[in-house]
Amino acid sequence: MTEYVLEARGVAARYGHIEALHGVDLTVRAGEAVTLVGANGAGKTTLLKTLVGLVAATRGSIRLRGHDVTRWPVQKRARAGLALVPEGRHVFSGLSVQDNLLIGGHGRGRTAVRRALVDVYDRFPVLARRRRQRAGSLSGGEQQMVAIGRALMAAPDVLLLDEPTLGLAPIVVAEVTDILTGLTGGHTAIVLVEQNTETAFRVAQRGYVLDRGLIRRTGDVADLRTDPEVRAAYLGETSRSQEPLPLPSPRKVTP
């Protein structure tokens, strides 16, 4: 057994002839919360999709709890403890809130599912009140809670979240940030992708900065948040973000 619950080594991925990830290393320890930040188009979504298997890794390896899952189909990785809250939430809008949650618990025993449901309703009381409502009729923030709760129903070892605060009103962003903070410190490790670095750095202890398909910086969140170069060049927080970056071309195929 390795010390990592999730371990990606030299992972590359491509869309047609264009390589979007050029060999990424990312490791997550049990129960740890890490964040993956980077400008729009850096490859964050692609990396998460590659980890769960929605995009095939063209090079490198992915290990989950020590198993090499690089060639496993999406559903098998999910059953082995990997959960993704996808970009844009993707709730089953025609299903009730409760049915969405139950799908998340699919494959677990009856008692475990019942207990998980109680847990999720505890965490998100608004979902308990709306359990019979169509998920599609909920507000964006509530749908995000459905998506997170649905992923938690599987009691995953690793929970990947792709921009969970995107498109939400500021007050709801604060609420979701609190929810994510509340998820840390338990059994489930978290990989949080955020363009909102405020949220990212509050939730995670450790961070990766992804730029054009390569990890550019990694370290404690405390160091990353004060690193002026990170702030300026990689997170697009100042006017310098408009300048061309002194980095390898995204089309470079061999590292």
Add this chain to the structure above:
Amino acid sequence: MSPLVDFTVAGLAAGTTYALVGVGIALVHQVTGIINFAQGEFVMLGALLYALGCEGGLPVSLAISLAVTGTVAAGVAMQVLIIAPARAAGPDRLIMLTIGASILVQGLCLTAFGADQHFAPPFSGESRVQFLTTSFSTQYVWCAVLTAGAVAGLWLLLNRTSWGRMLRATAMDRDTARLMGVSPQAMSLLAFLLAAALAAAAGIVLAPLQPPDATIGVALGLKGFTAAVIGGLGSLFGAVVGGLVVGLVEAGVTGYLSSGYRDVIVFAVLLLTLMLRPHGLLRRSGS
């Protein structure tokens, strides 16, 4: 005898068959993205097995079991042996394979059972139902009852069981369902199995009304497809309505024009629907 009542009753009866075929096509399409043009052949198989069972002296319950088991086995075999191995080709190309499967099923049935018609007695013998000034065979009532029962059973399965929940989730968003651990292959198999069971039900009620032979599947499949398209290919309820519409149009044309125009008019309806309301008659266009 009132011809209007006769045509309506006969049209609705044929329509229930098309409805069940259409529901099967819509279900498979929703879950897998594939249009299964072999669906009509499964109705043929169900009808033929039922009639053969009756001719062979089996009691009705055993003849029904034979038809359902045989048809479901054929549906599962098609998914396992033809659809699943080729799934990497994607739904568009798999549609061609379903046409191949349809020819294969028909060929096997012709070889095994010959081209002759086979006969099954009505469920309740020759009894008739009195309606206004006319009367019609009780078999038409069975038709309505069994179709309603099959559709209700499917509805309950989809809405009240965890398998149904997974099927619906897969139909709505396949990749997200996979992220929850739901296997699309398992769902595809389940959809083909359920569609075959619906086809068997359709064949069993059809057999006493229209003695089946090994060649009736093609027309049934195309009319069921028309029913599903009228319903928008997405809605099971829409496919039921579509099936009844096709049955009524067909009966009306047969009664008031000539049976020679029957199929032409039905396919004109299909063509017009595809051209003018590609999302079905019941759906808002453009959605």
